[in-house]
Amino acid sequence: MSLEVENLRVLFDTPRGKVWAVDGVDLTVGPGEVVGLVGESGSGKSVTLRAIAKLLHAHATTTGRVSWRGRDLLTMPEPELEAIRGGQIGMVFQEPMAALNPVLSIGLQIDEVLVAHTDLDAKARRARALELLDHVGIAAGATRLGQYAHEFSGGMRQRAMIAIALAANPALLLADEPTTALDVTIQDQILRLLLRLKDELGMALLLVTHDLGVVAQTCDRVAVMYAGRICETGTVRDVFRHPHHAYTAALLQAMPSDQASTTRLVPIPGMAPRLSHPAEGCAFAPRCAEVLDRCTTERPALITQGSRTAACFARATQ
Amino acid sequence: MGLRTKLPLILGCVLLGVMIAFAVAPDVFSPMDPLAFDYDALLAPPSAAHWFGTDQFGRDMLSRTISASRIDLQIAIFAMAGPLLIGSLIGLLVGWFGGVADAVFGRLADLVVTFPFLVLVIAIVAVLGPGLINMYIAVALVGWVVYAKLMRGEVRVQRSLDYVAAGRVLGYSTSRVLFRHVLPNAVRSVLVYAVTDMALAILLGSSLGYLGLGAQPPEAEWGVLIADGKNFFDTAPWISLAPGVAIVAAGLGFSLVGDGLASLLDVKR
Amino acid sequence: MNRGTWLLGRLAQIVPTFVLIGLLTFVLARLLPGDPISAVLGDHASDATVARLTAQMGLDQPIPIQFLHFMQGVMSGHLGDSIAYRIPVTQLIGERLPVTLALTAMSMVIAVALAIPLAFIAAIEADRWPDLLIRGVFQVGLSTPIFYVALLLLTVFAAWLGLFPVGGYGDGMMEHLWHLFLPACTLAFSFAAVLMRSLRGAILAVLTAEFVDFARSKGIRRRIILMRHVLRNALIATVSLIGLNVGSLLGGAVITESVFAVPGVGRLMVDSIFARDYPVIQALTLALAVLVSLAFLITDIVQMTLDPRVAR
Numbered sequence: 001m002s003l004e005v006e007n008l009r010v011l012f013d014t015p016r017g018k019v020w021a022v023d024g025v026d027l028t029v030g031p032g033e034v035v036g037l038v039g040e041s042g043s044g045k046s047v048t049l050r051a052i053a054k055l056l057h058a059h060a061t062t063t064g065r066v067s068w069r070g071r072d073l074l075t076m077p078e079p080e081l082e083a084i085r086g087g088q089i090g091m092v093f094q095e096p097m098a099a100l101n102p103v104l105s106i107g108l109q110i111d112e113v114l115v116a117h118t119d120l121d122a123k124a125r126r127a128r129a130l131e132l133l134d135h136v137g138i139a140a141g142a143t144r145l146g147q148y149a150h151e152f153s154g155g156m157r158q159r160a161m162i163a164i165a166l167a168a169n170p171a172l173l174l175a176d177e178p179t180t181a182l183d184v185t186i187q188d189q190i191l192r193l194l195l196r197l198k199d200e201l202g203m204a205l206l207l208v209t210h211d212l213g214v215v216a217q218t219c220d221r222v223a224v225m226y227a228g229r230i231c232e233t234g235t236v237r238d239v240f241r242h243p244h245h246a247y248t249a250a251l252l253q254a255m256p257s258d259q260a261s262t263t264r265l266v267p268i269p270g271m272a273p274r275l276s277h278p279a280e281g282c283a284f285a286p287r288c289a290e291v292l293d294r295c296t297t298e299r300p301a302l303i304t305q306g307s308r309t310a311a312c313f314a315r316a317t318q
Numbered sequence: 319m320g321l322r323t324k325l326p327l328i329l330g331c332v333l334l335g336v337m338i339a340f341a342v343a344p345d346v347f348s349p350m351d352p353l354a355f356d357y358d359a360l361l362a363p364p365s366a367a368h369w370f371g372t373d374q375f376g377r378d379m380l381s382r383t384i385s386a387s388r389i390d391l392q393i394a395i396f397a398m399a400g401p402l403l404i405g406s407l408i409g410l411l412v413g414w415f416g417g418v419a420d421a422v423f424g425r426l427a428d429l430v431v432t433f434p435f436l437v438l439v440i441a442i443v444a445v446l447g448p449g450l451i452n453m454y455i456a457v458a459l460v461g462w463v464v465y466a467k468l469m470r471g472e473v474r475v476q477r478s479l480d481y482v483a484a485g486r487v488l489g490y491s492t493s494r495v496l497f498r499h500v501l502p503n504a505v506r507s508v509l510v511y512a513v514t515d516m517a518l519a520i521l522l523g524s525s526l527g528y529l530g531l532g533a534q535p536p537e538a539e540w541g542v543l544i545a546d547g548k549n550f551f552d553t554a555p556w557i558s559l560a561p562g563v564a565i566v567a568a569g570l571g572f573s574l575v576g577d578g579l580a581s582l583l584d585v586k587r
Numbered sequence: 588m589n590r591g592t593w594l595l596g597r598l599a600q601i602v603p604t605f606v607l608i609g610l611l612t613f614v615l616a617r618l619l620p621g622d623p624i625s626a627v628l629g630d631h632a633s634d635a636t637v638a639r640l641t642a643q644m645g646l647d648q649p650i651p652i653q654f655l656h657f658m659q660g661v662m663s664g665h666l667g668d669s670i671a672y673r674i675p676v677t678q679l680i681g682e683r684l685p686v687t688l689a690l691t692a693m694s695m696v697i698a699v700a701l702a703i704p705l706a707f708i709a710a711i712e713a714d715r716w717p718d719l720l721i722r723g724v725f726q727v728g729l730s731t732p733i734f735y736v737a738l739l740l741l742t743v744f745a746a747w748l749g750l751f752p753v754g755g756y757g758d759g760m761m762e763h764l765w766h767l768f769l770p771a772c773t774l775a776f777s778f779a780a781v782l783m784r785s786l787r788g789a790i791l792a793v794l795t796a797e798f799v800d801f802a803r804s805k806g807i808r809r810r811i812i813l814m815r816h817v818l819r820n821a822l823i824a825t826v827s828l829i830g831l832n833v834g835s836l837l838g839g840a841v842i843t844e845s846v847f848a849v850p851g852v853g854r855l856m857v858d859s860i861f862a863r864d865y866p867v868i869q870a871l872t873l874a875l876a877v878l879v880s881l882a883f884l885i886t887d888i889v890q891m892t893l894d895p896r897v898a899r
Contacts, residue, residue, distance in 0.1 A: 055800050078809070086806030093804075098797035101816050103823065103894055112815070116807045148895040164805065174804075429607050431831075432883070433876045436838030437856065441872040442615065444860040521732045525842055528734045529857055544735065551738055552746035562735045569730030 002204060003029040003052070003172060008064035010044070010051050010228075020275040021047040023228035023283075024064075026302060026309075029172065034198065034205045036215035036236070038251075039225035045208045046094075048225070049176050052206075053091055054081060068172075087117040090165035094177040096157035100149035106160050107145030110167050117168035132163040136193060155186035159193065166197060172204045179214065191218055212255045216240060224248045227273055227283035234308030244310035246290040282312070290314040327578025333571030337564075340387035348381040352538070361554040371556035373547055383560040386538035390568060393450070393523035393532075393539070394516040400458030402512050405465025410504070412466070413473030414496055423466065430463045439522070440531060448531045457522065461515075468511055472504035507585040514576030517569045524565050540565050590891065597887055601880065606658070608876045613657050616869050617650065661873065667866040671859065676870040680852060684874070686756060687844070687851035690767050691836050694774035695829065701779040706786035706821075707813070713791060722787075725780035733839045737773040737846035744769060754848035770847045774839045778832060785828050789821035796820070823894045830886025834879045 010022035022044045029035045039045045051062050054073055066073040068089065073081060085091075093099035101109060107129060114125040126145075133141035136159040149157055158178065165173060175194065179187035195218055198205050209215060215222050216236060223233040224245065231245040243249040253266040270287040273279070282288070285295040292313050300311040310316065340347055349369075356376030364371045370379040412420040430438075442456035476482060477500065485495040526532030527541025528548075535542055540561035547557025579585070641647050645656050660666055666676040709718040728736075745753045757766045793799065794817060802816045841853035848854065852871055859867040891897045 050800070053804055055803055057795065082806045082808060084806065085804055091801070091804035093797060093801055095797060099801040101798040101802065101820070102896060103819055104815065105895075112802075112807050112811065113805045116805065150896055161801075164801075168806075425607070429604070429611055431834070432604065432608060432880045433611070433872065434834035434838040434879060436835070436841060437872060437875050440841065440856060440860065441868055444868050445616070448860075517730060521730070525732050525734055528732075529842065529845060531857075531860065541732070541734070544738065548738065551742050555742045555746075558735070558738055562731075562738075565735060566727060566731050569732075570727060573726070573730055 002031050002069055003027075003206070004065075004067040005048075005052060006065040006067065008048060008051055008066065009062070010047050010056065011061045013059045013061070017276050020228055020278050021060075022051060023275065023278050025225070025228070025230050027223055027230065027233070029204050029206050031171070032198075032202055032204055033221065034195075034207065034219045036219035036222040037206060037208045037225060038210065038212060038215050038222055040210060043225045044228040045210075045225045046176050049091075049174050049206065049208050053085060053089060053174060055091075082116070086113050086165075086170070087168045088170050089172045089174060090168070090170035092158075092161055092165045092173065092175040092178045095181050096154070096161045097149060097181075099161060100157060102149055105146055105148055106152070106164075109160075110145070110164050113164060113167040128167070129163075132167055133160075135166070135197065136160070136163045137189075138163070154182055155189065158182060158186075158190050162190075162193065162197070166201065169201060170203060172206065173198070175205060175207045177209055178207070180209070180211075187214075194218070212240075212251065224251065227275055227279065229283060229311070230302060230309075231284070231312065232302075232308065232310035234310075238308055244305070244308060244315050245312040246288050246314050247284045247312075249315070250287075250289065288314070323581065324578070326574045327582065330571045330574025330576075330578055333567050334575060337387055337391060337568050337571060340384045341391040344385040344387060348378075348384045350378045350381050352377060352381040352385040354378075361550060361557075363554070364556055364559075370560035371554065373557050374550060374554075379543075379557060379560045382538060382543055383540065383564050386540050386543055386561065387564070389450075389533055389537055389539040390520060390523060390564070393453075394519045394568070394572065396454045397457045397461075397519035397523055398512050398516045400454055401461030401465050401515075402508070404458055405462035405467075406469045406505070406508055408462065409466035409469025409471075410473055410496070410501065413470035414477065414492075414500070420470070423470070427463050427467055430460065433460075435460060436522070436525070439526075440529075443526070443531045448534060450533050450537070453523070453526055453532050457519070464515075465508060465511070468508055469504055472507055473500055476500045476503050506583060510576060510579045510583060510585045513579060514573055517572035517576065520565060520568045520572065524561075593891070593897075594888070597884065601884060604880050605877060608873060608880065609658050609661050610654070612869060612873045612876070613654050615872075617653070666870040666873075669859075669864055669867050671862040671864040671867070676866050679855070679867065680870060680874055683850060683852045683855050686763075686849060687837070687840050687853055689763065690770055690774065690840055690844070690849060690851060691833070693764070693767055693771035694778060694836060697771055697775035698779040698782055699829070701775065702782035702786055703818070705779075706783045706790055707818075709783070709787045710790035710794060718787075721783070725783050728776050728780040729784075731777070733773060733777060733842045734846055736776050737770070737843055740769045740773055741846065754846075756850050766847075767849065770843045770849055773843050773846075774836060777839065778836060781832060782825060782828065786821055786825050789824040790817060793817045793820045819893070823890060826890050826893060827886055830882050830889075833882035834875075837875050837878065 005025055005027040008022055008025040008027075009020070012019040012021050025044075025048050027035070027037070027048070037045045037048065047056070047060075050056050051060075052066050052073070054062070054066075056062060062074060064074070068084060073084065076084075100106070107126075110129045110132060111125055114120055114128055118125070118128075120128060129145055130141040133144055138144055138156060138159050144152075144160075149160075152160060158181075162178075173194075178194065179190050182190060191214065194205065194207075197203075205218075207214070207219060219236050221233065222236050222239050224231040224239070224247065226247050231247045232239060232243065234244070239248060240252065243252060250266070250268045254268055268287055273283065273286075275283070279285075279299075281294070281296040281298055282300050285291050288295065295313055298313075300313050300316075302309045302311040303316065344352075354377065356372060356378075359368065359372050359376045361374055362368055362372040362376070368378050368380070370383070372378055373382070408423065412423040438460045439453070439456045442459055443452055446452035446455060482495060482499060485499055490498075523532055524539065524541030524544075527539040528545045529541075530545065533539035533542050535546070543561040544558045547554065550557055645653055648656065664677045668674065669676050669679050672679055705721050709721045712718045741753065745751045751769045752766050755766055757763055799812060799816055802812045837853070840851060841856055843849070844851045844853035845857050852875070855867065856871050858864075859871070
């Protein structure tokens with residue numbers, strides 16, 4: 001395993017009190033693997049991703065272990081972490097317009113990654129930048145390098161951000177809802193681009209999304225998150241066919257599928273909770289259709305069963 | 319809002335409270351007669367008898383400073399009130415009616431900011447002649463623009479809100495909607511600014527007093543007191559100490575209260 | 588719209604601005620109740636003298652004609668003669684203006700040099716003691732009138748420590764700089780306070796921006812993130828503030844020059860008021876307003892070069 005997350009917890013200190021955003025997450029990503037981290041907004045999936053890259057700000061307390069190639073990123077000194085960030089682990093954000101610096105040219109934003117992580121001279125870095133733009137499907141690279149984010153279209157901005165993240169050939173790409181801010185037609189293009197680059201570069205991909213369709217289309221394995229905890233993990237095929245957690249089942253029923261005309265969509269009642277303290281039992285219990293007595297009092301552990309894990313009392317007995 | 323965020327506001331209130339107390343009843347707080355000459359203690363440094371020393375006539379600087387509070391408080395109020403009244407009225411009208419008047423106002427406002435505030439005030443005082451009344455006139459002529467811009471902005475925001483439209487649908491007259499509904503909401507942020515503006519008024523008033531263009535001796539004003547002692551700045555620097563501290567304390571008081579009120583009432587600056 | 592067209596358009600705006608500045612100066616001089624003739628001659632001049640000066644100053648003409656004459660004078664640089672110095676006003680201002688410009692420029696440099704690092708410290712240490720200390724000092728600075736700061740510096744550094752001259756301007760470049768240092772520090776203090784306050788806010792906003800997190804995810808060094816990604820964005824917000832405050836700097840120069848006896852236009856302004864040197868006051872008001880509008884122009888151009896989003 002190249003990335004192993006163990007018992008990751010993130011506690012936010014907000015003006016309105018403490019919030020347990022991530023509450024004991026375990027997750028692994030193997031070399032070359034595409035893992036989807038899926039959940040509703042507020043489930044803690046994006047926070048998990050940022051905690052892995054240690055990008056959270058001072059008001060967040062992160063505990064647990066984020067092991068990258070055997071070393072813990074959370075306790076690593078800043079200079080070594082800087083070498084891994086961008087160098088071995090790249091990251092793509094949700095909103096390219098917000099994530100790209102508005103007053104620096106795209107060329108400079110690519111170049112600074114190459115300066116930090118390679119020994120290339122200025123000429124070679126420019127050649128590499130042009131190659132990257134070509135790779136992500138941005139034409140007229142020489143002109144584009146001198147332009148700014150506001151001169152790009154939405155899809156082109158996301159391509160530029162991917163080029164920046166991949167500049168130093170990372171072994172793992174963390175992608176935080178990379179298609180959510182884009183038009184539907186462009187979403188598909190970007191997903192295909194990510195998969196193609198993943199194959200060409202042989203890197204692993206951890207993809208955070210709220211869209212089960214995206215997971216089905218792109219991922220090898222999936223981890224389902226609810227209220228800061230992992231509900232279940234497994235291959236996309238297994239999890240989608242036979243969910244081992246009541247929440248996953250509910251989520252799948254709420255999703256339109258190819259048989260949408262024949263099956264009724266079932267919405268999940270209620271809202272994802274905001275956790276001012278960790279839930280005593282299963283966090284999904286208040287909204288769960290399959291809830292048992294013990295679900296409200298006892299926290300279900302993540303049980304491994306073959307290649308899958310799940311934390312659900314109701315479905316464990318099936 | 320925690321104590322830590324309220325602390326500056328409380329400090330500001332205390333400073334202003336002291337200033338107002340001095341201004342209302344200077345005789346109660348002055349240790350001695352501010353005008354009494356003491357030929358045995360000319361240019362005396364700070365001591366138990368004279369906490370802030372004496373000037374070239376042996377007058378007690380602390381007492382002089384306390385008795386000058388009244389004029390400086392008056393400056394803070396009047397130099398703020400003129401621009402506030404004129405500016406708010408103009409801002410309310412151009413904000414509400416828009417059109418040509420608004421366009422002319424915009425052009426005029428842009429023009430006035432190209433003149434350095436102090437230079438324009440001094441130029442007008444130069445034409446009218448030095449003195450407090452003329453200073454108030456000059457400040458009103460220049461300072462109204464800030465209030466007008468503020469009021470205009472607020473009115474334009476309020477105007478677009480639903481309840482104003484509702485009032486019009488219900489058939490309320492323009493003046494009723496304007497004065498009963500729009501004005502009370504807009505006035506809040508203008509008044510908060512006015513408190514901060516009083517700090518600027520104190521600084522301006524004492525500066526003009528120092529230059530000899532504001533309060534005229536024998537009117538006791540902090541800037542004038544400092545100007546009185548400026549020839550002794552190397553031998554008796556304490557002359558300027560009490561009035562200087564008073565100006566800083568008053569300015570600090572008004573700006574702390576202004577900032578505090580702004581965050582308390584959630585007014586954007 | 589490309590940058591060249593934008594620049595031409597911006598330059599063209601300056602013409603109506605100058606005309607309006609002239610109009611406002613003219614209107615102020617004519618509409619205020621003071622009488623320029625008695626201001627010059629006092630109340631006891633003979634009727635003949637009054638009539639002669641009235642004709643000489645063109646005050647017997649209709650108001651619109653007076654304005655045209657006035658603008659004609661402005662254009663050709665004829666703004667009348669100083670009553671106190673008996674030389675053309677333009678010559679007088681031409682001699683004094685460089686001193687004030689040097690003072691203002693020097694104080695700007697000092698203020699920016701103070702404000703940027705302190706704003707960074709305050710923003711990075713937000714709400715901890717270095718931030719509270721810096722903000723506290725500048726809060727007091729904003730509440731201290733310029734003439735008092737000037738007197739304090741004068742007393743401590745000139746009178747007691749003898750490090751700097753008590754006043755004047757000296758001869759030659761080095762002496763000028765030496766004489767202007769304390770006045771420039773005086774002006775810089777309150778200006779730095781204004782800048783620091785705004786820059787701190789801008790840096791705080793930028794520090795939590797998404798693009799800073801993205802930059803961190805790229806593994807570039809913290810120093811580069813601060814200097815390139817944070818400072819540049821925060822400076823764009825501050826540049827306009829520097830431009831907008833040129834007016835208050837020039838206003839502050841009036842006071843500072845008076846305290847330190849610096850022979851610039853600020854001191855000239857105050858002297859002229861007491862000398863009732865009417866043409867000088869009018870010309871100075873005009874000149875300083877023109878200077879401020881030029882500063883606005885320069886600010887816009889600098890902002891355009893810093894911010895690619897302006898006038899694409």
